[in-house]
Amino acid sequence: MSAQDQNRIIVVGGGPVGMITALRLAQLDIPVVVLDAQAETPTAHRAATTHSSTLDLLDTVGLTDEIIKQGLMARYFQYRYRTTNEVFAEFDFGRLTDESNHPYAVQLEQHKTVAIALAAAEKFPHFEFHREHTVTDVTNAADYAEVVSETPDGSKHTWRGRYVVGCDGGRSTVRKSQGIGFPGFTWEERFIIVASYFDYEAADDYRYRNYLADPERWCSVFKIPGPAGPENKNGMWRNLFPITTDEPEEVITSEAYIRAMIDDCFPYAKDLEIVHSNLYSVHQRVADSFRKNRIMLAGDAGHINNPLGGMGMNSGIADGLNLAEKIGQAWRGEIADDQALFDQYDRQRRPLAQKYVQAQSIQNKETLQAKDPEKATARFEEMRKTAEDPKRHKAFLMNASLINMVREAAAIE
Numbered sequence: 001m002s003a004q005d006q007n008r009i010i011v012v013g014g015g016p017v018g019m020i021t022a023l024r025l026a027q028l029d030i031p032v033v034v035l036d037a038q039a040e041t042p043t044a045h046r047a048a049t050t051h052s053s054t055l056d057l058l059d060t061v062g063l064t065d066e067i068i069k070q071g072l073m074a075r076y077f078q079y080r081y082r083t084t085n086e087v088f089a090e091f092d093f094g095r096l097t098d099e100s101n102h103p104y105a106v107q108l109e110q111h112k113t114v115a116i117a118l119a120a121a122e123k124f125p126h127f128e129f130h131r132e133h134t135v136t137d138v139t140n141a142a143d144y145a146e147v148v149s150e151t152p153d154g155s156k157h158t159w160r161g162r163y164v165v166g167c168d169g170g171r172s173t174v175r176k177s178q179g180i181g182f183p184g185f186t187w188e189e190r191f192i193i194v195a196s197y198f199d200y201e202a203a204d205d206y207r208y209r210n211y212l213a214d215p216e217r218w219c220s221v222f223k224i225p226g227p228a229g230p231e232n233k234n235g236m237w238r239n240l241f242p243i244t245t246d247e248p249e250e251v252i253t254s255e256a257y258i259r260a261m262i263d264d265c266f267p268y269a270k271d272l273e274i275v276h277s278n279l280y281s282v283h284q285r286v287a288d289s290f291r292k293n294r295i296m297l298a299g300d301a302g303h304i305n306n307p308l309g310g311m312g313m314n315s316g317i318a319d320g321l322n323l324a325e326k327i328g329q330a331w332r333g334e335i336a337d338d339q340a341l342f343d344q345y346d347r348q349r350r351p352l353a354q355k356y357v358q359a360q361s362i363q364n365k366e367t368l369q370a371k372d373p374e375k376a377t378a379r380f381e382e383m384r385k386t387a388e389d390p391k392r393h394k395a396f397l398m399n400a401s402l403i404n405m406v407r408e409a410a411a412i413e
């Protein structure tokens with residue numbers, strides 16, 4: 001093996017998980033190259049909620065203060081009946097004061113988190129970030145790992161290093177290149193996300209994170225800081241609706257169709273201006289393995305879930321930071337058998353992605369959409385009792401904030 005083969009780590013994907021993993025590697029004095037297919041970080045409406053467990057983890061890499069500064073502190077979240085608007089359960093992260101240095105969630109769009117992590121990483125001379133490099137091929141050799149990227153001019157570039165970390169999202173080329181299965185399922189309905197400047201807090205006392213249950217059309221209402229500009233006076237709001245019809249995309253994404261959904265759910269908001277909308281399919285999948293020889297997966301490359309509960313990015317960041325520490329141990333030669341370390345990474349993160357993220361996100365969706373009236377009443381009653389009982393309230397939050405997930409992972413040998 002040549003020294004050249006072992007002199008850096010290649011991270012594929014500069015989304016939140018790739019960028020934060022790379023930052024940590026750079027902080028550990030490990031040369032790191034990040035390759036991303038896009039010319040710019042997409043500003044599409046995706047993750048916004050950063051949970052307590054993640055804020056605690058991000059403190060260790062120095063990002064939390066800036067995330068709090070740019071974001072909105074969301075201490076409470078609510079469940080309501082959509083038709084009556086009655087709040088049947090409200091949760092308060094403030095009850096986690098003994099468990100977290102950050103007993104709240106922060107609402108900040110994921111592209112802003114990426115920018116914060118990139119600014120921190122760029123301070124290290126051994127950090128490199130190359131945009132418009134689409135990774136097409138991956139080699140997982142005994143002594144090195146290598147990827148080939150293609151740039152818009154059609155030229156190909158080869159990047160060799162000690163390990164490759166695939167943070168290239170749900171359609172991960174890295175995962176597919178290793179023949180790692182991605183079992184799970186795709187929900188029948190699609191989701192549509194709608195953004196506007198309509199102030200739900202002023203109109204109807206909404207918290208910054210709210211779920212509205214209904215057997216036909218559940219929805220969610222979330223506040224985010226939103227883009228800078230004169231039209232943004234007091235933050236932006238997002239609604240998420242399920243789409244159960246097979247009508248063509250141009251119908252579902254038309255203003256008339258979206259407006260009808262808004263009128264149905266929020267009649268008082270009928271004049272709102274739709275600033276953005278996006279229709280997408282929703283999956284629940286976990287990779288068969290998070291590692292193979294010199295290739296590791298983190299974030300959406302290893303697991304994807306519906307966005308109810310805001311757990312995909314959060315659990316992905318926890319993957320990346322866990323993995324970066326293990327790469328650090330291997331890099332410094334503290335453990336002769338690097339493969340044992342990466343097996344431990346797989347044991348610590350993959351089963352818990354099933355146990356916490358998949359199970360909770362599926363349960364969140366089922367609670368909101370419960371169709372059988374008796375079952376729905378029982379579920380809502382259960383939520384109400386959970387919120388009212390201090391012990392159960394806290395236990396619920398320990399899972400929802402992923403604090404339990406991070407702690408349980410750390411205890412797995």
Ligand SMILES: Cc1cc2nc3c(=O)[nH]c(=O)nc-3n(C[C@H](O)[C@H](O)[C@H](O)COP(=O)(O)OP(=O)(O)OC[C@H]3O[C@@H](n4cnc5c(N)ncnc54)[C@H](O)[C@@H]3O)c2cc1C
Nearest residue numbers: 013015017037047048049135168169299300310312313314
């Ligand atoms: C509507 C919505 C709301 C959500 N809300 C939340 C939330 O509140 N909280 C939460 O935790 N999660 C949420 N999620 C999930 C969250 O968006 C994802 O879990 C998160 O983006 C995963 O980050 P990642 O870095 O693993 O992947 P991505 O963000 O998908 O980044 C992957 C990167 O890899 C690059 N890439 C892909 N292929 C290649 C290639 N071949 N070569 C080079 N680069 C490549 C892409 O350009 C991209 O930059 C939400 C998702 C949606 C859709």
